[in-house]
Amino acid sequence: METIVARGGIDGLDTLWMPEEPDFSFLADPFGLWRDGVLHIFAEHYDYRDRHGRIVCLRFDAALHPIDRQEVLSEAWHLSYPCVFEADGEIWMLPEAHRSGTLTLYRAGDFPHRWAPASHIVLDGGAVDATPFRHEGRWWLAYASARDRRSRQADLRLAFADRLEGPWTAHPGNPIRSDLAGGRPGGTPFVLDDKLNLPVQDGTGTYGAAIRILTFDRLDPAVARTSIGAPISAPADAGRYREGLHTLSACGAVTLVDVKRVDRTGRGWLIDLRRRLRAG
Structure with missing residues (x-):
C-alpha cells in the first residue's frame, strides 16, 4: 500500500489479474x-x-x-464491500447493506464459511461502505450517507465508540467532507508518516473512477481536518478494464484492487426488459 501511495499509482508494479467473471456478473470490493x-x-x-x-x-x-472459491454470506438484501478485520481475538465482517435499513456487524464462526450477526450499529442515518479503524484508543467508523444518490458518493461521515459493538457517537462535524472527489470510503485505512490515511472513491465523471488518499491532519471527537491526494487510476496493464479503480485494500505484502469496464453493447437493457416482463 505504501509503495502505491509513494509512486502515485500501480503502473510498473507486479500485478496478478484474476480471470474475467462470466457474462452479466462481476467481482468487486x-x-x-x-x-x-x-x-x-x-x-x-x-x-x-x-x-x-x-x-x-x-x-x-x-x-x-x-485454492477454491465459495459463497459465504447471502441475505435477502444486497450485500457488498465486505470489510473483514481482526479485533478482540475474533474475526469480523462489516458488509455494506444500507438497503436492509441497518448496519450489521458479523462475527466469524467456522472461518471463513460461517458468519453470524453480532450487533447492529446505530448511526445518524443509513451508512454506505462503512469502514472501521482504531485511532488513539477509540474505534472509528468512516462511511458515506445513504440519504440520496449524491450523498452516497459525496457525504463522508464519521462516528466513534469505546467498543466495536457501540454505542456509537456521530462526529459533530458531519459530514466532514461533501465532495464527489472523495466522499465515500474505498479500502483499508493505514498509517503513513505518523498520519492516518483512508482510501476514498473519486466519483467525479463516473462512479468508481479512481481512488484518492484522504489524510487526517487532525482527528478527535471534536475536530476532523483532512487533505486529499491526487487520483490513483487503473494501470495500463488492466487492458480493457481501465475505466475505473474502485478499491485499494491492504493485506500484508499484498494490496488488492478492483478495476472496471463499461459494457456498452446494450445487453444490460435486454436483461432489464426481461425482468420487467417477468414482473408484469
Whole structure:
C-alpha cells in the first residue's frame, strides 16, 4: 500500500489479474485476510440478472495460486464491500447493506464459511461502505450517507465508540467532507508518516473512477481536518478494464484492487426488459 501511495499509482508494479467473471456478473470490493498461510479474499459477487450482491471468499496459497472459491454470506438484501478485520481475538465482517435499513456487524464462526450477526450499529442515518479503524484508543467508523444518490458518493461521515459493538457517537462535524472527489470510503485505512490515511472513491465523471488518499491532519471527537491526494487510476496493464479503480485494500505484502469496464453493447437493457416482463 505504501509503495502505491509513494509512486502515485500501480503502473510498473507486479500485478496478478484474476480471470474475467462470466457474462452479466462481476467481482468487486476486495478485502483480504491471511490465515495459516492462506490468503482469503472476500468480495462482492454481483449478478445483473437479479441485481443482487452476495459475499464470496476466494482462497489462495502463499504463492498466490488459487485454492477454491465459495459463497459465504447471502441475505435477502444486497450485500457488498465486505470489510473483514481482526479485533478482540475474533474475526469480523462489516458488509455494506444500507438497503436492509441497518448496519450489521458479523462475527466469524467456522472461518471463513460461517458468519453470524453480532450487533447492529446505530448511526445518524443509513451508512454506505462503512469502514472501521482504531485511532488513539477509540474505534472509528468512516462511511458515506445513504440519504440520496449524491450523498452516497459525496457525504463522508464519521462516528466513534469505546467498543466495536457501540454505542456509537456521530462526529459533530458531519459530514466532514461533501465532495464527489472523495466522499465515500474505498479500502483499508493505514498509517503513513505518523498520519492516518483512508482510501476514498473519486466519483467525479463516473462512479468508481479512481481512488484518492484522504489524510487526517487532525482527528478527535471534536475536530476532523483532512487533505486529499491526487487520483490513483487503473494501470495500463488492466487492458480493457481501465475505466475505473474502485478499491485499494491492504493485506500484508499484498494490496488488492478492483478495476472496471463499461459494457456498452446494450445487453444490460435486454436483461432489464426481461425482468420487467417477468414482473408484469
